[in-house]
Amino acid sequence: MPELPEVETTRRGIEPHISGKKISELIVRERRLRWPIPASLESQLAGQEILGVERRGKYLLLRIAKGSLIVHLGMSGSLRVIAAGSDDALKTHDHFDLVMADSTRLRYHDPRRFGCALWQAHPVSEHPLLAALGPEPLAEEFNAEHLFARSRGRKAPIKTFVMDSKVVVGVGNIYANEALFFAGIHPKRAAGKLSLARCEVLVAWIKRVLAQAIEVGGTTLRDFVGGDGQPGYFAQSLQVYGRGGEPCRSCAKPLKEIRLGQRSTVYCTQCQR
């Protein structure tokens, strides 16, 4: 599932192929995503130039002069660029194509339809989905003091807490599991009980794990033209996610798997306290 590193890799992959180009049309085949694709979207986009592709959390923002196209990949979404002239057979769940004036296509594919494609006039940060978001995990604003201050008095498990997009964006289930392992913090520990020093360690690992995944994604997913555009998983070796029952890579004790907020949570009972 696209986590922040996949979304950032997607952004970097598609940006050079569509930025600066004029949109000729939007072709929608299936409007029923997480929210219906707005009926006015085709007319909003036609004839407009794409000024750039940005990212906020896991939302991709295609900037045009009068507003932004907001795209989320949900659980199973992907975008691929189809170069002008190349024929790329339409697959099931290819829900829309953004067609450029030079015939380059940006094709959205999403089997589970948990993603979305929405419109927001400037400023895009005022869209209800974006307005209350916390800082970017790799930005300076996400630091130990922020995590410490925000978590005081909170009884929620630290894993649930760091996955809350109002606290910090883009920390999905996989990377929350991984960062907590590296930080040596038990996922069920009450967020409000974490010391400033441990917040420091956790923040550092969240940044490190995400940055490393982006680096790996950058090499794995260089080619966004052709192919199936499926990001898949990163070649990085996961320490705990998906390894319940298998030996801890640090102490060899079998990893424990539990459910936390309906999410699969894996940790080492010995290394994480």
Next chain:
DNA sequence: AGTATCTCCTGCGTGC
């Protein structure tokens, strides 16, 4: 306000 639960959806693995 904080917390827990429900919800959307399809592909995949499992058991018979």
Next chain:
DNA sequence: TGCACGCAGGAGATAC
């Protein structure tokens, strides 16, 4: 080979 089933999960909506 086919079917029913359970499960996975981002994150907003809803109910306490």
